[in-house]
Amino acid sequence: MSDALLLAMLVAAIAIGWWLGRRESGRHPRPLQRRQSSLPRDYFVGLNYLLNEQPDRAIETFTQALEVNSDTIETHIALGNLYRSRGEADRAVRIHQNLLARPTLTAVQSGQVQLELSRDFLNLGLLDRAERLLLMLQKANVDDEQKVAAKRLLVDLFQQEKEWEQALDIAQSLIRSDADIQRSAAHWQCELALEHRRAASPSLARKALRQALAIDDRCVRANWILGQIEWDIGHYRNAIRYWQRILDQDAGFAPLVLAPLRDAYRLLDDDAGWWRFLEAQLQHDPQTTVVIMAADALRQRQGTEMACAFVSEQLRGQPSLRGVDFLMDLYLEDSDPGERDRLELLKQHTHQLLGARPRYRCQRCGFGAEQLHWQCPRCHSWGTSKPVTGLEGE
Numbered sequence: 106m107s108d109a110l111l112l113a114m115l116v117a118a119i120a121i122g123w124w125l126g127r128r129e130s131g132r133h134p135r136p137l138q139r140r141q142s143s144l145p146r147d148y149f150v151g152l153n154y155l156l157n158e159q160p161d162r163a164i165e166t167f168t169q170a171l172e173v174n175s176d177t178i179e180t181h182i183a184l185g186n187l188y189r190s191r192g193e194a195d196r197a198v199r200i201h202q203n204l205l206a207r208p209t210l211t212a213v214q215s216g217q218v219q220l221e222l223s224r225d226f227l228n229l230g231l232l233d234r235a236e237r238l239l240l241m242l243q244k245a246n247v248d249d250e251q252k253v254a255a256k257r258l259l260v261d262l263f264q265q266e267k268e269w270e271q272a273l274d275i276a277q278s279l280i281r282s283d284a285d286i287q288r289s290a291a292h293w294q295c296e297l298a299l300e301h302r303r304a305a306s307p308s309l310a311r312k313a314l315r316q317a318l319a320i321d322d323r324c325v326r327a328n329w330i331l332g333q334i335e336w337d338i339g340h341y342r343n344a345i346r347y348w349q350r351i352l353d354q355d356a357g358f359a360p361l362v363l364a365p366l367r368d369a370y371r372l373l374d375d376d377a378g379w380w381r382f383l384e385a386q387l388q389h390d391p392q393t394t395v396v397i398m399a400a401d402a403l404r405q406r407q408g409t410e411m412a413c414a415f416v417s418e419q420l421r422g423q424p425s426l427r428g429v430d431f432l433m434d435l436y437l438e439d440s441d442p443g444e445r446d447r448l449e450l451l452k453q454h455t456h457q458l459l460g461a462r463p464r465y466r467c468q469r470c471g472f473g474a475e476q477l478h479w480q481c482p483r484c485h486s487w488g489t490s491k492p493v494t495g496l497e498g499e
């Protein structure tokens with residue numbers, strides 16, 4: 106049993122003991138000395154099971170020892186939650202449903218039980234039942250905090266169902282006060298835009314993406330897709346404009362956008378424009394990706410030797426593994442057979458080192474991946490993964 110679960114169960118056991126003791130002392134007022142022993146036998150049996158790491162029998166015994174009344178509602182809710190956290194959400198449903206049938210519940214207690222019951226249903230994958238209950242809570246006479254908690258659960262549920270419009274609808278009132286919801290909502294608009302793009306409705310897609318940027322002007326993904334839509338129809342100049350905006354939003358995304366930018370300039374046959382852009386980037390933010398792209402352009406214009414000198418100079422100011430790897434590629438082009446063997450051996454090492462490092466990493470949970478995930482597969486946060494830059498990255 107985990108420490109947290111044991112602690113939760115001990116707290117519940119203490120609560121049960123306190124209530125049972127209070128009930129007994131209420132019935133038979135006795136001196137303090139004797140009040141301790143007035144706890145029913147069931148309580149000690151339950152505690153014994155708990156301490157012997159038999160939580161199933163402990164919970165069963167505690168549940169039997171408790172009568173449901175206004176004093177024990179909180180404890181029953183906690184017991185239900187305990188079952189859920191142990192992976193027995195069906196038993197949690199029974200306890201919470203049993204509570205809900207009590208006519209004596211106050212509005213706040215009823216709201217609390219319904220919230221927990223929704224969590225049980227979500228846990229069991231009964232999304233329809235959770236949704237119905239949570240939507241009812243939106244209209245019910247419960248306090249604002251419970252309504253917000255129900256909204257958040259609904260948002261999670263609609264995300265699981267990929268019902269982006271419904272998620273946006275429910276989250277509307279939370280967007281301004283919650284940065285996470287704000288960032289996520291912009292991504293839901295991006296998801297809608299992708300659906301429109303797949304359905305060959307670029308104007309609807311553009312509209313959704315403009316809304317994404319209105320919700321969160323830092324949404325890199327909106328400009329990324331806007332650029333792709335322009336690319337689809339051969340408007341490369343517009344694609345360049347959108348992708349360059351990404352660098353103003355977050356320069357850390359250069360490793361994502363530089364290759365498509367280069368390809369767009371190529372298709373426009375605009376080498377001079379590409380070079381001007383690279384020069385501006387080198388002045389402004391000489392990241393490794395920019396240095397590699399610039400060196401490649403330089404190699405084509407002025408030869409390998411110039412490119413090598415340029416990369417060496419840049420690496421002095423900003424060392425990086427990928428930069429060294431690229432420099433070795435350049436050396437390999439001009440090397441004689443003896444040098445080539447040694448360089449290739451070195452290159453194996455840099456290759457291994459680079460291969461062991463992910464290109465993208467979630468800023469929230471640290472999940473690393475070769476591909477960019479707009480929603481982190483581990484922590485499910487939207488827009489928290491970014492290219493890895495610096496010494497070991499791009």
Ligand SMILES: [Zn+2]
Nearest residue numbers: 467470481484
């Ligand atoms: Zn994550």
